[in-house]
Amino acid sequence: xxxxxxxxxxxxxxxxxxxxxxxxxxxxxxxxxxxxxxxxxxxxxxxxxxxxxxxxxxxxxxxxxxxxxxxxxxxxxxxxxxxxxxxxxxxxxxxxxxxxxxxxxxxxxxxxxxxxxxxxxxxxxxxxxxxxxxxxxxxxxxxxxxxxxxxxxxxxxxxxxxxxxxxxxxxxxxxxxxxxxxxxxxxxxxxxxxxxxxxxxxxxxxxxxxxxxxxxxxxxxxxxxxxxxxxxxxxxxxxxxxxxxxxxxxxxxxxxxxxxxxxxxxxxxxxxxxxxxxxxxxxxxxxx
Amino acid sequence: xxxxxxxxxxxxxxxxxxxxxxxxxxxxxxxxxxxxxxxxxxxxxxxxxxxxxxxxxxxxxxxxxxxxxxxxxxxxxxxxxxxxxxxxxxxxxxxxxxxxxxxxxxxxxxxxxxxxxxxxxxxxxxxxxxxxxxxxxxxxxxxxxxxxxxxxxxxxxxxxxxxxxxxxxxxxxxxxxxxxxxxxxxxxxxxxxxxxxxxxxxxxxxxxxxxxxxxxxxxxxxxxxxxxxxxxxxxxxxxxxxxxxxxxxxxxxxxxxxxxxxxxxxxxxxxxxxxxxxxxxxxxxxxxxxxxxxxxxxxxxxxxxxxxxxxxxxxxxxxxxxxxxxxxxxxxxxxxxxxxxxxxxxxxxxxxxxxxxxx
Numbered sequence: 148x149x150x151x152x153x154x155x156x157x158x159x160x161x162x163x164x165x166x167x168x169x170x171x172x173x174x175x176x177x178x179x180x181x182x183x184x185x186x187x188x189x190x191x192x193x194x195x196x197x198x199x200x201x202x203x204x205x206x207x208x209x210x211x212x213x214x215x216x217x218x219x220x221x222x223x224x225x226x227x228x229x230x231x232x233x234x235x236x237x238x239x240x241x242x243x244x245x246x247x248x249x250x251x252x253x254x255x256x257x258x259x260x261x262x263x264x265x266x267x268x269x270x271x272x273x274x275x276x277x278x279x280x281x282x283x284x285x286x287x288x289x290x291x292x293x294x295x296x297x298x299x300x301x302x303x304x305x306x307x308x309x310x311x312x313x314x315x316x317x318x319x320x321x322x323x324x325x326x327x328x329x330x331x332x333x334x335x336x337x338x339x340x341x342x343x344x345x346x347x348x349x350x351x352x353x354x355x356x357x358x359x360x361x362x363x364x365x366x367x368x369x370x371x372x373x374x375x376x377x378x379x380x381x382x383x384x385x386x387x388x389x390x391x392x393x394x395x396x397x398x399x400x401x402x403x404x405x406x407x408x409x410x411x412x413x414x415x416x417x418x419x420x421x422x423x424x425x426x427x428x429x430x431x432x433x434x435x
Numbered sequence: 436x437x438x439x440x441x442x443x444x445x446x447x448x449x450x451x452x453x454x455x456x457x458x459x460x461x462x463x464x465x466x467x468x469x470x471x472x473x474x475x476x477x478x479x480x481x482x483x484x485x486x487x488x489x490x491x492x493x494x495x496x497x498x499x500x501x502x503x504x505x506x507x508x509x510x511x512x513x514x515x516x517x518x519x520x521x522x523x524x525x526x527x528x529x530x531x532x533x534x535x536x537x538x539x540x541x542x543x544x545x546x547x548x549x550x551x552x553x554x555x556x557x558x559x560x561x562x563x564x565x566x567x568x569x570x571x572x573x574x575x576x577x578x579x580x581x582x583x584x585x586x587x588x589x590x591x592x593x594x595x596x597x598x599x600x601x602x603x604x605x606x607x608x609x610x611x612x613x614x615x616x617x618x619x620x621x622x623x624x625x626x627x628x629x630x631x632x633x634x635x636x637x638x639x640x641x642x643x644x645x646x647x648x649x650x651x652x653x654x655x656x657x658x659x660x661x662x663x664x665x666x667x668x669x670x671x672x673x674x675x676x677x678x679x680x681x682x683x684x685x686x687x688x689x690x691x692x693x694x695x696x697x698x699x700x701x702x703x704x705x706x707x708x709x710x711x712x713x714x715x716x717x718x719x720x721x722x723x724x725x726x727x728x729x730x731x732x733x734x735x736x737x738x739x740x741x742x743x744x745x746x747x748x749x750x751x752x753x754x755x756x757x758x759x760x761x762x763x764x765x766x767x768x769x770x771x772x773x774x775x776x777x778x779x780x781x782x783x784x785x786x787x788x789x790x791x792x793x794x
Contacts, residue, residue: 329520332487335507336514337585338537347533351524 184404194401202405212389212406216413219386222300223369226307227315230364231357233308234315238356241316242323252320255313267306267377274302298380306374311367315360322356323349355425362421366414386410437496438463438621439484439589444493446479446645453479455645457493461589461623462638466615468624470632471642472668477625478593480642484623485591486510498588508537513582513620517594519574521566527553527577528562534585552584553577555614572603579611583618590615590622596631608635629669633657641665659789660716661706666791671719671752673762677790679711689790691715693758695735697785704790712793721787722764724753727778737781741773755781 184202187195206212241251258266273279274296281293296302326349334344372387379385384392387410393403439461446454454476461467469477482488484495486507495502502510521530531552535545553559556576566574575595582590595611596604612635615622626632632639633653641648641656641664649661660666663674681688685701697715707713730736737757745752751772755762764781766772773779 327518327520329516329518330522332485332507333514333516333520333581334522334533336485336487336510336512337534337581338508338511339533340506340508343537348522348524 186401230315238319302378311364318360465637468632468636476645513587519578552580677715716789723782
C-alpha cells in the first residue's frame with residue numbers, strides 16, 4: 148500500500164471506534180424512534196406495526212401540543228436572554244482578572260460535580276414553604292405565612308438559569324480570552340471612553356462566543372424535562388415533559404416518538420440556522 | 436520646550452519597584468528612545484505616559500499640562516503597539532478613521548484625513564481590506580497611520596518593529612523615522628534593540644533596573660558611556676581595571692596593568708572626575724586584528740592570541756587572550772578570518788578608548 152493511501156486511511160482508523168459508538172448508540176436508536184413514530188398504539192396488546200401518519204397528525208395539529216411547544220421556546224428564550232445578561236459580566240470579569248483565573252474557572256465548573264437533579268431539588272429547600280427564604284422572612288416577621296415561590300414559570304426559569312449559566316459564562320469567557328487587550332487600549336488611546344471602546348471593539352468581537360453560549364443554553368433549556376417536573380406547576384410543562392408523559396406514563400411509544408422527533412426537528416433547524424450564519428467552529432471552541 | 440516631562444516618577448507593583456525616581460524631559464519634535472533590556476521599566480514608563488498605568492509617585496506633564504489625573508482618552512496621544520492592535524472587525528479605512536469619530540470631525544474631513552494618512556504610509560489602495568488580509572509590514576503601517584491621523588501631541592511606539600523580520604525591520608526603521616521627521620511629532624520609542632535606538636533617535640535614554648543610566652545623543656551614549664552597563668549594552672565592550680597615571684591639559688594617561696598604557700582625550704572620560712582608579716573601555720569593534728609583526732603609526736600594537744572565532748558572514752567575533760585578560764573583538768573579514776590559535780597584534784587607536792570611574 149502506498150504511503151499516501153495509508154495516510155489517507157489513518158484518520159478513519161482513528162475515528163472508527165468513536166464513529167462506531169455513535170452509530171450504534173445514537174443513530175440506530177434514532178432510526179428505531181423514527182420507525183416507532185409511524186406505528187399505532189393499540190389499547191390492548193402489541194402496537195400496530197405499519198406506516199400510519201396518525202401520531203404525526205396529532206403532534207402537528209393538536210393545539211395543546213402547539214401551545215406547549217411555543218411555551219417551551221418562550222421559556223428557553225427568556226432563560227437564554229437572562230443567562231446572557233448575567234453571564235457576560237461574569238465572563239468579562241474572569242477573562243480580565245489576573246492570577247486567580249484558574250480558581251474562578253474551577254468554581255464555575257464546581258456545580259457540574261453535583262447531580263443535576265440534586266441541584267434542581269435543592270431549590271425546594273431554598274424556596275419551598277418551609278425553605279430557607281420563607282423561614283428567614285417569617286422569623287424576621289416580614290411575612291406571617293409562607294409565600295408561594297415554587298411551582299410556577301419563574302421557578303422553572305430560575306432552575307434553568309442555575310443549570311445553564313456556566314455554559315454561557317464559559318463560551319463568552321473563551322471568546323473574550325481570545326481578544327487582545329491591546330485592542331481596548333488602542334481604542335481608548337484614540338479617544339473612546341472605556342464604555343465606548345467596549346461597545347465598539349470588545350462586544351462585537353465577543354459576539355460569536357455569546358451566540359455559541361446562547362445556542363447551547365437555548366437547546367439544552369428547550370430540551371429539559373427535569374426542571375419543569377421538579378420546580379414547575381401543572382401548567383408549566385415543557386415539550387420534553389410531553390414526551391416523558393407519553394412514553395413513561397401512557398406507555399405510548401409511537402406518539403412519544405413522534406413528539407420527540409418534532410422537538411428534535413425544531414431545535415435542529417435552529418442549530419442549522421446558527422451554523423449557516425456563524426459556523427460550528429466557535430461552538431467547538433467553547434466546549435473545548 | 437519639553438513636550439513631555441517626567442518628574443520623580445516611581446512605579447511600584449506590590450513590593451516590586453519597576454521605575455525608581457525617574458525624571459526626564461522629552462524635547463518637542465524630537466525622536467527619543469527608551470532603550471534597555473526587558474524588565475528595565477521602559478515599557479512601564481511608556482504606559483504611564485500613555486495613561487495605561489498610573490504612576491505611584493511623581494508627575495507627568497504633556498504639552499505643559501499635568502496629565503496624572505487625565506484619563507487616556509483625553510490625552511490626545513497616538514500609540515503604536517508591538518502587535519499593531521488593529522481592530523480585526525473593521526476595514527483599514529475604518530481602523531484609521533477610528534480616532535476621528537471622537538474628535539467632532541465632519542465625515543468629509545474624516546475621509547480626507549484618512550486618505551491623507553494612508554497616502555503617508557504609501558498604502559492608499561488597501562482602504563477597504565480587513566487587517567487579516569495584510570502582511571505584517573502593512574499592518575504596521577496602518578497602525579502608524581491610525582496613530583498619527585488624529586494629530587497627537589505625542590506619538591508613543593512600543594517596540595513597533597520587533598514583530599517584523601530582519602530585512603523589513605530595517606526598511607521600516609528608515610520609513611518610520613522619515614514619517615516622524617515630516618510630521619515633526621514628538622515621539623517616544625521603546626526598544627531593546629541598540630541598533631534601532633542608535634539609528635533612529637535624536638536622544639537615547641538608556642535604562643536598567645528601573646533607572647536611567649544615561650541620556651544623550653546616539654554618539655554620546657556610544658562613545659562616552661556613563662556607566663559600565665551602558666558600555667556593555669550598546670555593542671560589545673571590553674572593560675579593564677585601570678588607574679590614571681597623569682593628567683595633562685585635555686589628555687589623560689591611563690595604565691591598564693597587563694594590557695597597555697594609553698593617553699586618551701579628556702572628552703572621552705567626562706564621567707571620571709578627579710578619580711585615580713578608573714576603568715578603560717575598549718569597544719570590540721575598535722580592536723583590529725593584524726598579522727603578527729605588523730606595525731602602524733600613532734596606534735597601540737598589542738600582541739594577542741586568538742582563542743576562538745565566531746564566524747558571522749561579513750564579520751567575525753574573536754575571543755582573544757592578552758596576558759591574563761580575555762578580550763573580544765569584532766572585525767570585518769578581509770578575505771578569510773583569523774583562526775583559533777593564531778598569534779596576532781591588536782591595533783588600537785588611543786582616541787577610540789574611553790574611561791569610566793572605578794566601581
